Amino acid sequence: MNTWFTEQQTESVRLGLKISSIVWQQRTPFQELVVAETDAFGRMLVLDGAVQTTVADEFVYHEMITHVPLFAHPHPRKVAVIGGGDGGAIREILKHPEVEEAHLVEIDGQVIDAARRFFPTISRDLDDKRAFLHVTDGIEWVRQARGFDVMIVDSTDPVGPAEGLFAPPFYRSIAEALNPDGILVAQSESPFLNASVVRRVVSGVRASFPVTRLYLAAIPTYPSGLWSFTLGSKTALNAHGRHQQEVLTAPTRYWTPALQESCFALPRFVEELIG
């Protein structure tokens, strides 16, 4: 069978992935959800036409959106993920033995259902006794949340259900939900193809966090293959932190202690982009 899934990544760039089957397809109350089997990257989750995760490369995104802020924090006990219904971020967070509570706040319960059913290697820790699931609007939920050490915004693109997760008031609300040494990380799209989103997230986070830094990771199924994450910290970061002593309870495939530092070394054009 010669069938291709094509993501229109921008108006003028497409990614094509050969697929052997479409495993599942549904319209949830929030978005179009498709599960397909690709030849190159294994099983893939697509929301509103955009690749969210594949079994072969999900480790990059999920490790880098979690371990970087958790290792930057001196004692991450209480952590929340806004979005991230596939459960991959929760799986990585729970590799940190000092984490006591990992909250998942996903607006679309059917994403969680599909992850449990079709992506067991990604969703496998959603039933861990340290995992707490909230199927609700993240913006509302964060408003009443308090006492968190790390909050992670693992959102879809800034159109549709995730739009409010890219707005300055949301970052301010996260700053209030965090402890005085709290850290936020938000996925902030591609410096090559979504420069205006990178700028918008960085300036939004800067408005509420005295320390703001951007870091990068290579994700082949995301537009341009280069993805950014914006980190906001309420206090100065200890660049040479805990991660040199601590040990995760399971290995990583992308993150290393050296990358904890070097992912913040930005190409000149990215430094200039965020000013």
Place this chain on the structure above:
Amino acid sequence: MNTWFTEQQTESVRLGLKISSIVWQQRTPFQELVVAETDAFGRMLVLDGAVQTTVADEFVYHEMITHVPLFAHPHPRKVAVIGGGDGGAIREILKHPEVEEAHLVEIDGQVIDAARRFFPTISRDLDDKRAFLHVTDGIEWVRQARGFDVMIVDSTDPVGPAEGLFAPPFYRSIAEALNPDGILVAQSESPFLNASVVRRVVSGVRASFPVTRLYLAAIPTYPSGLWSFTLGSKTALNAHGRHQQEVLTAPTRYWTPALQESCFALPRFVEELIG
């Protein structure tokens, strides 16, 4: 006009770029050469169906294949590029004031002609008085070359004309052409989509160079967006070298002094891939 150029990057992955026109198309004695105007990345050079360079992202590849070895070398006076007929590597090499000779050894003179005609911003320094052009087979040329400080293998993919540039005897031949403190860099494809090529280049370079290291850069129009370069050195590398004192004669858009170190920090799966 809704016209798309599609690169079949692997059997199961395609990159699609919207184009406004095909500027030039010819069959050279070595390959099919196409110049097209893309919406997302500006003018693009395609050889045998594979994107070689675009005006918008060529800076990444050309800066990273040159500045990393040149700054790793204590005094790069005599440099050669095997392949690289577009001239982008030569342009970057000549930003180093201590370089006295930058030799370009391209088997396909029609690539150089097309670069001069259609890519003036890339080829602009091919007529510099420190640039020496050789339209000939790189393998033969390297066999008689001696006294080089840095040699750069800026090849197409390891099929067709470039196949011999990925073979161990070629790296041995480069080692002989280099001075005792000489450095080789070879482009070595994508760790995500061409793992066997990465492994082949690294093991080939290791066979002739006592110090071998891999480094990475993000190139959106290359398969997976993550590209590797294999560096071989005949002597120990000084990781904190010259680049902290020296100044290039023109700015960079990707390379920074911090990236000179951090580009060698590999994701765990890449460390494991090269063993």
